[in-house]
Amino acid sequence: MNAGLYVHVPFCIAKCPYCDFTSVPNLDLIPTWLDAILSEIDRAPGMFQRIETVYVGGGTPSALPRSALLSLFAHIQARFHTSSATEITLEANPEHISAANLHFWESLGINRISLGIQALNSRDLRFLGRRHTPADAIAACRLTRAVSHMTLSVDLMFGLPGQSPSAWLRTLAHAVSLQPDHLSCYQLDPVPGTALMKQIQTGKVHEVPEIRQKRLFRATSRFLEQKGYGHYEISNFSRNPESECRHNRNYWNHTPYLGVGPSAHSFDGRTRWWNIKAIGMYAKRLREGRPAEDGRETLHDTQLRLEELALGLRTKQGVAIESVRWFDPDLERTGKLIEAGWVREQRGWLRATLDGFCLADRLPVDIIGNSLDDPTGKDEVTACR
Amino acid sequence: MSLDHIRNFSIIAHIDHGKSTLADRLIQRAGLIDERKFHNQILDNMDIERERGITIKSQTVCLKHTGRDGKPYLLNLIDTPGHVDFAYEVSRALASCEGVLLLVDAAQGVEAQTLANLYAAMEHDLEIIPVINKIDLPSADIEATREQIEIELGLDSDGAILCSAKEGTGIDELLDAIVTRIPPPKGDPVAPLTALIFDAHYDSFRGAVMSVRVFDGTVKPGDILRMMSNGAVHKVEEVGVFLLHRDKRNELMAGEVGYIIAGIKTVGETRIGDTITLDDRPASTPLPGFKEIKPVVFSSIYPIDADDYGSLLDSLERYKLNDAALIYQKDTSAALGQGFRCGFLGLLHLEVFQERLEREFFQSIIMTFPSVQYEFTLKSGEQHTIDNPTYYPDPSMIDEAREPFIKATIMIPERYMGAVMKLCMERRGENSRFNYPAPGRIEVIFDMPLAEVVYDFYDKLKSVTQGYGSFDYELIGYRPGPLVKVDILVNGDKVDALSIIVHEERARTKALQICERLEEEIPRHQFKIAIQGAIGGKIIARTTVQPFRKDVLAKCYGGDITRKRKLLEKQARGKKKMKMIGAVMIPQSAFVAVLRTDEE
Numbered sequence: 001m002n003a004g005l006y007v008h009v010p011f012c013i014a015k016c017p018y019c020d021f022t023s024v025p026n027l028d029l030i031p032t033w034l035d036a037i038l039s040e041i042d043r044a045p046g047m048f049q050r051i052e053t054v055y056v057g058g059g060t061p062s063a064l065p066r067s068a069l070l071s072l073f074a075h076i077q078a079r080f081h082t083s084s085a086t087e088i089t090l091e092a093n094p095e096h097i098s099a100a101n102l103h104f105w106e107s108l109g110i111n112r113i114s115l116g117i118q119a120l121n122s123r124d125l126r127f128l129g130r131r132h133t134p135a136d137a138i139a140a141c142r143l144t145r146a147v148s149h150m151t152l153s154v155d156l157m158f159g160l161p162g163q164s165p166s167a168w169l170r171t172l173a174h175a176v177s178l179q180p181d182h183l184s185c186y187q188l189d190p191v192p193g194t195a196l197m198k199q200i201q202t203g204k205v206h207e208v209p210e211i212r213q214k215r216l217f218r219a220t221s222r223f224l225e226q227k228g229y230g231h232y233e234i235s236n237f238s239r240n241p242e243s244e245c246r247h248n249r250n251y252w253n254h255t256p257y258l259g260v261g262p263s264a265h266s267f268d269g270r271t272r273w274w275n276i277k278a279i280g281m282y283a284k285r286l287r288e289g290r291p292a293e294d295g296r297e298t299l300h301d302t303q304l305r306l307e308e309l310a311l312g313l314r315t316k317q318g319v320a321i322e323s324v325r326w327f328d329p330d331l332e333r334t335g336k337l338i339e340a341g342w343v344r345e346q347r348g349w350l351r352a353t354l355d356g357f358c359l360a361d362r363l364p365v366d367i368i369g370n371s372l373d374d375p376t377g378k379d380e381v382t383a384c385r
Numbered sequence: 386m387s388l389d390h391i392r393n394f395s396i397i398a399h400i401d402h403g404k405s406t407l408a409d410r411l412i413q414r415a416g417l418i419d420e421r422k423f424h425n426q427i428l429d430n431m432d433i434e435r436e437r438g439i440t441i442k443s444q445t446v447c448l449k450h451t452g453r454d455g456k457p458y459l460l461n462l463i464d465t466p467g468h469v470d471f472a473y474e475v476s477r478a479l480a481s482c483e484g485v486l487l488l489v490d491a492a493q494g495v496e497a498q499t500l501a502n503l504y505a506a507m508e509h510d511l512e513i514i515p516v517i518n519k520i521d522l523p524s525a526d527i528e529a530t531r532e533q534i535e536i537e538l539g540l541d542s543d544g545a546i547l548c549s550a551k552e553g554t555g556i557d558e559l560l561d562a563i564v565t566r567i568p569p570p571k572g573d574p575v576a577p578l579t580a581l582i583f584d585a586h587y588d589s590f591r592g593a594v595m596s597v598r599v600f601d602g603t604v605k606p607g608d609i610l611r612m613m614s615n616g617a618v619h620k621v622e623e624v625g626v627f628l629l630h631r632d633k634r635n636e637l638m639a640g641e642v643g644y645i646i647a648g649i650k651t652v653g654e655t656r657i658g659d660t661i662t663l664d665d666r667p668a669s670t671p672l673p674g675f676k677e678i679k680p681v682v683f684s685s686i687y688p689i690d691a692d693d694y695g696s697l698l699d700s701l702e703r704y705k706l707n708d709a710a711l712i713y714q715k716d717t718s719a720a721l722g723q724g725f726r727c728g729f730l731g732l733l734h735l736e737v738f739q740e741r742l743e744r745e746f747f748q749s750i751i752m753t754f755p756s757v758q759y760e761f762t763l764k765s766g767e768q769h770t771i772d773n774p775t776y777y778p779d780p781s782m783i784d785e786a787r788e789p790f791i792k793a794t795i796m797i798p799e800r801y802m803g804a805v806m807k808l809c810m811e812r813r814g815e816n817s818r819f820n821y822p823a824p825g826r827i828e829v830i831f832d833m834p835l836a837e838v839v840y841d842f843y844d845k846l847k848s849v850t851q852g853y854g855s856f857d858y859e860l861i862g863y864r865p866g867p868l869v870k871v872d873i874l875v876n877g878d879k880v881d882a883l884s885i886i887v888h889e890e891r892a893r894t895k896a897l898q899i900c901e902r903l904e905e906e907i908p909r910h911q912f913k914i915a916i917q918g919a920i921g922g923k924i925i926a927r928t929t930v931q932p933f934r935k936d937v938l939a940k941c942y943g944g945d946i947t948r949k950r951k952l953l954e955k956q957a958r959g960k961k962k963m964k965m966i967g968a969v970m971i972p973q974s975a976f977v978a979v980l981r982t983d984e985e
Contacts (some may be wrong), residue, residue, distance in 0.1 A: 005441075006944060057943070163471075210932070251943070251944055251946065257944055258725055264944070265945045265946075265947070266944065267946075274945070297947060301952075305951055307949075307950050310950065340911075352682065359911070361952075365953055365956045365957050372954060372957045372958060
């Protein structure tokens with residue numbers, strides 16, 4: 001089985017106001033985390049022997065000292081079978097891109113870089129609390145292209161307060177001119193508990209009206225498709241199928257994955273489990289030789305199908321029609337969605353249209369209808385003591 | 386036979402002052418139940434009663450007691466409901482007694498209901514024994530409570546018994562006082578029968594079991610009864626007294642309290658306050674005080690799933706067996722389909738009904754906004770009485786509209802005066818009067834529209850007075866006012882079940898409140914949904930449910946797919962409990978939210 005490996009690096013120089021990922025602006029904890037994650041890698045379950053993808057995300061993995069990355073990759077290579085075909089992604093911030101770092105990362109086997117540029121004008125970057133300038137971002141892309149062979153992906157955010165559609169399209173055009181192989185365009189998503197949410201609640205920041213968000217989303221898709229980037233998942237665009245992110249694609253098609261590090265999720269095809277979020281507690285468990293698992297659930301068939309449906313409708317590939325029929329045997333409800341122009345059936349697959357993508361979280365609910373009636377009470381989540 | 390060994394008494398108290406605990410303690414002391422089986426509040430045997438600490442259905446129990454004089458006594462404890470909705474039942478229970486224990490919480494002091502109950506007891510000329518309860522509490526202030534009993538209640542506090550029902554202290558003194566101070570019943574066992582029905586409950590094998598106090602005469606199995614209110618006759622099957630269970634006797638005599646079973650199928654055929662006499666030798670006049678119980682609050686109920694209509698009807702029929710005060714009739718809503726219009730004695734009665742229907746009968750229902758009964762005089766001179774907004778007359782035809790008013794008596798510590806005044810004024814209170822029964826305490830009396838009180842007034846009062854406010858009311862008649870009907874439109878479609886009749890002055894506020902609640906509860910659709918409050922064709926309030934959020938917002942990042950799936954499962958389940966109104970799905974929660982009390 002060719003599984004994926006996700007490594008969570010929960011450190012940042014500073015916490016961005018919109019971010020709700022597990023990360024702390026305290027680099028002093030790196031040694032504690034490193035010891036723990038190395039022992040977690042060493043004791044990885046045997047089923048994750050061969051891995052097809054590695055994704056080092058965070059947090060800001062590029063903020064890790066070289067020594068830490070070196071031990072991390074040494075343990076990964078020792079514990080798992082990888083090859084030159086293994087997709088190995090590192091998330092990086094523009095301010096950490098230098099020729100020396102790029103060479104070092106490449107020497108570790110990293111062949112894909114996901115660059116968090118987020119925006120290309122100072123006002124947006126300031127709002128997002130990023131520590132780089134537009135010039136840093138541009139220089140980082142150019143340097144990566146110039147001195148490495150790594151696949152380059154850039155992350156951008158849209159729907160920022162005060163951002164006009166034309167300003168966003170200028171950012172996009174500018175990003176495309178840097179010739180990345182891949183773009184991830186995320187809509188700004190205020191999450192409860194973040195600094196951004198507080199600003200919104202206190203009226204300091206106004207959310208962009210949904211109608212405009214929708215326009216921005218459609219404009220993004222049209223623009224990038226026109227520039228030759230395939231819209232293969234709601235938030236993801238790729239210059240060609242080879243540069244699509246295989247690691248993420250595997251999440252969406254139920255390929256098993258092992259997540260190591262605080263808050264990381266793992267999945268063996270049937271059971272999903274997740275680690276403790278707090279770094280200290282996570283490290284303590286592993287020091288004591290105990291698993292860092294915080295909870296788990298075993299999916300029954302309906303739940304697996306439901307995930308297939310929900311994840312599939314977010315991708316260009318779509319969802320196999322038999323997964324749709326599981327919930328809507330005679331495609332009665334689905335027919336209405338087809339009529340409305342939100343989904344299309346093609347050769348045994350149901351796919352969302354661009355309008356459908358805008359409702360991606362709604363479509364599965366409409367298809368499910370009342371079919372969840374048989375209680376899915378088996379859906380137990382057991383917490384590790 | 387002498388009646389000297391019988392004492393009929395009741396315990397009256399403000400809610401929470403420990404009535405049920407004291408009753409339990411007396412039962413325990415009488416040896417009716419042993420220590421091991423004893424669990425709190427034996428008389429409150431409905432779950433809801435125990436949870437809320439209130440007594441809804443009264444029960445009666447006969448306690449055996451040996452007095453200080455060494456003689457055996459029978460003490461009939463007639464329990465009474467402890468809520469303003471049930472004032473009539475309380476009055477009938479009191480009419481069956483010769484004395485009462487007036488319970489006052491040593492930490493809380495005298496409350497509005499204490500006074501109301503005291504007045505009721507005085508009306509029946511009962512011997513009143515003040516009892517200061519909860520003396521074990523650290524916050525108990527016995528001296529201040531004594532003073533209140535003297536000043537506010539005008540009773541001699543020297544005779545007050547100190548007790549802690551919880552700890553069991555003072556119970557012997559209390560039993561002695563019942564024997565020595567409450568007079569024995571009077572009555573003539575050979576006179577024509579007069580027996581007062583003060584309660585009735587339903588037994589699935591025997592039908593209605595009537596709780597009675599026999600004033601004159603004797604009743605025994607085989608006698609033919611006649612109900613003096615309507616002349617109905619029934620043959621007595623069994624008589625007896627209540628221990629904790631029914632204890633069969635050969636006869637019930639003047640002065641005694643007990644039960645009669647007479648092959649009556651439902652409690653609906655018995656009337657509380659009615660006088661029972663014998664068909665072959667009837668009394669010439671009934672006992673005083675009989676009133677037809679009339680519901681004052683009305684609400685419609687609908688099954689969430691139209692298929693459950695039959696089963697809801699069945700549940701109502703069974704429920705009604707044991708609740709004579711509930712009335713219901715078929716009702717149809719364009720929005721919610723077939724249902725029932727129900728009448729209740731008050732809001733608590735309504736809440737208890739709703740809870741029991743869900744808990745004991747497993748019915749999922751949608752309930753409409755409670756309404757009172759309005760009177761309309763049309764220009765043609767015709768009179769209409771309406772408790773359902775659906776039947777609000779054509780406004781151009783109305784000559785005069787009238788709504789029921791109450792006299793609200795509120796007792797509060799002085800410091801809450803401002804807050805309570807504000808609340809009462811907001812609820813259109815008028816003609817305020819004040820009494821200062823004791824230093825630091827105020828009795829505020831307002832004339833208020835019942836409609837403003839039935840809903841959440843008591844909760845609000847509790848909240849603005851931090852629980853120190855107490856409330857009692859009585860209906861004082863109808864007063865004219867500009868009453869309008871507010872309709873609620875969802876996406877242009879009128880949801881008839883949400884219509885309300887309201888005073889013009891309050892129409893906008895109420896309409897906006899409902900629209901806002903609906904806005905929160907109605908899920909986003911593919912289109913924008915306008916929620917409007919309207920009087921006739923005029924829109925007076927409006928909110929909007931924006932169309933779907935672009936769900937691209939919810940990015941799917943990393944391996945935590947569990948969270949996403951759970952959200953979908955939740956949404957899919959939520960959808961089941963929805964009603965289609967036009968093209969809009971309205972969840973049950975929206976109908977419930979409209980009824981919810983304001984949190985602020």
